[in-house]
Amino acid sequence: MPAFKGPKKKYYGLLMEARRQFEQQINFHSTEALTAPGSGGELSNSMSNHMADFGSDNFLHDMELEMMSSEVEVLEMIDEAIERLISGEFGKCLDCGCQIPGERLDAKPYARFCVKCKTAREENNGLRPEFNR
Secondary structure (H helix, E strand, O other): OOOOOHHHHHHHHHHHHHHHHHHHHHHHHHHHHHHOOOOOOOOOOOOOOOHHHHHHHHHHHHHHHHHHHHHHHHHHHHHHHHHHHHHOOOOEOOOOOOEOOHHHHHHOOOOOOOHHHHHHHHHOOOOOHHHOO
């Protein structure tokens, strides 16, 4: 563990705990996706004989994969936040450069944007407002 002090130490701990939790969730969903009936990696010999069962199995498999994909994205954001913490850029909005309030970082230590910029992106389909003209 890097030798952080004060708030950096606190946020490093929060980020590492979030990373551990998301790694566990990814492992769970990858196991579920691989053991779902019809996934090609099932552990049981049973196959869905009814089309509705097959459709449900495929839906659940796809849902597990989608959840895993979302969790991998968050894990990448956590790793980027750790890199920013090490480089001294942690807590700065990636769009406007202002300091992200501590309350936001306490709730979501891997936040990349201040609330104002995040809201603007949500209103512009994920793009910075100046890029959506």
